[in-house]
Amino acid sequence: MKKLFLPSLFLSFTLTALAQNTSLEGERSMWSIRSSEYPRVTSDHRAMFKVKAPEANSVQLDLGKKYEMKKNVNGEWECITDSLGPGFHYYSLIVDGVSVNDPSSETFYGCSRMMSGIDIPYADGDDRFTLSDVPHGDIRMKRYFSKIENGWRRIYVYTPPTYDKNDAEYPVLYLQHGGGEDERGWSQQGLTDIILDNLIAKGEALPMIIVMMDGNTRNFTRALLDECIPLVENTYRVKKEKDSRALAGLSMGGIQTLNTVIENPDIFSYVGVFSSGWFSNNPNRMFGDTEKYYTMLSNDKDKYNESFKQFWISMGGKEDIAYMNCQNMLGRFDKIGIKYTYFETPGGHTWPVWRESLYRFAKLLFK
Structure with missing residues (x-):
């Protein structure tokens, strides 16, 4: 029974997660870490962010322009940006006045510190900056x-x-x-x-x-x-x-x-x-x-x-x-x-x- 139960539980969890993923708006950022569904990018190139900080009093997204994030009943802070230009953008979170990296994103050395990053897709057909099926160096x-x-x-x-x-x-x-x-x-x-x-x-x-x-x-x-x-x-x-x-x-x-x-x-x-x-x-x-x-x-x-x-x-x-x-x-x-x-x-x-x-x-x- 145990040999059957654990794989079945894992399969049930995986299918549930997949079902949840398909219901989310937009697509994961190419720099979202392995298990995270955020940040996400919508079809009109807005970016969606979510971070869990139930004890925080205020959270902002700093993407050059600052966005106020709102707290939901699960203690998660959320926001969605204006439409962003294609390509790479540095960003950080400001939690109770302290600038920190997004735990859901890969980090990059820029602005003389480690920064989070998000990439906005280029226009359809523009594959110049996209990983393609070509020989790779x-x-x-x-x-x-x-x-x-x-x-x-x-x-x-x-x-x-x-x-x-x-x-x-x-x-x-x-x-x-x-x-x-x-x-x-x-x-x-x-x-x-x-x-x-x-x-x-x-x-x-x-x-x-x-x-x-x-x-x-x-x-x-x-x-x-x-x-x-x-x-x-x-x-x-x-x-x-x-x-x-x-x-x-x-x-x-x-x-x-x-x-x-x-x-x-x-x-x-x-x-x-x-x-x-x-x-x-x-x-x-x-x-x-x-x-x-x-x-x-x-x-x-x-x-x-x-x-x-x-x-x-x-x-x-x-x-x-x-x-x-x-x-x-x-x-x-x-x-x-x-x-x-x-x-x-x-x-x-x-x-x-x-x-x-x-x-x-x-x-x-x-x-």
Whole structure:
């Protein structure tokens, strides 16, 4: 009897749970943890949240905009948002004034802390950022000891689907995160492997290796050139000439990219700057003397124009917090005569903009 009872009880529970699931509105977020039915996303792209906190006096959802959550008879706090734009959004809960992560969601390092995240589906037919039935590459992790930091560091490395199937060498994109994030950002929030797998499968991008380094370092340029690149070139099958190297970054990573390529134009042929630009009037010196770089460009503009096969700059519209810095920088570029390509898309200073930027930039590389 016992042998029959336990499986029957489990089956009854499972069927009941399945029946309950089908009655809920919308679909689970792709970042909801295994057993949780929340957060959920409705067909009109509103997000539904529920958290059990029977002893709390107040709970808010902080999604950039704050939403008041209401408590039901079971001690669960609930709310539904306005319609949200497609792509990844950070969020947190504010419980009695304390910002905490949602126990029903995966967490991500962003905004200089661990944050919950939700992804809103893209339009039907837009599979650029969707896990698809195509050959898949890998995200690998490599640890190394940094003399600059006097401690252990790590890089995340995307290798294309063909990497373990041949002996070919591949070009490399060094891809940097923004401030308050780290080397995990592009592989997790950014969906780097999914974007590249889909592009390569359609023949819209060449197979390449992408290296994602922690940019939170005392000297980014030296950490990249003296430690990261030698490590990559001694560990992976990569092409080592300038025309097979690209450097790109978002926000803080964009400024690090600018500083590095202006000082070292003979190392990279492709440059990507996403949602970034040197600070106007350089109100702080955190990222170096801005005028120094403008002077270098002015003194040898032809060398820089010939050096970069792509100098690609993107911005998340006027709502992007880096918008005016970028526009002022481009104005200076125009006066000097620096050639660049500019792309703008709505979305502000957010991961949907940076995913779009990587998608478009990757198609231009190494061709």
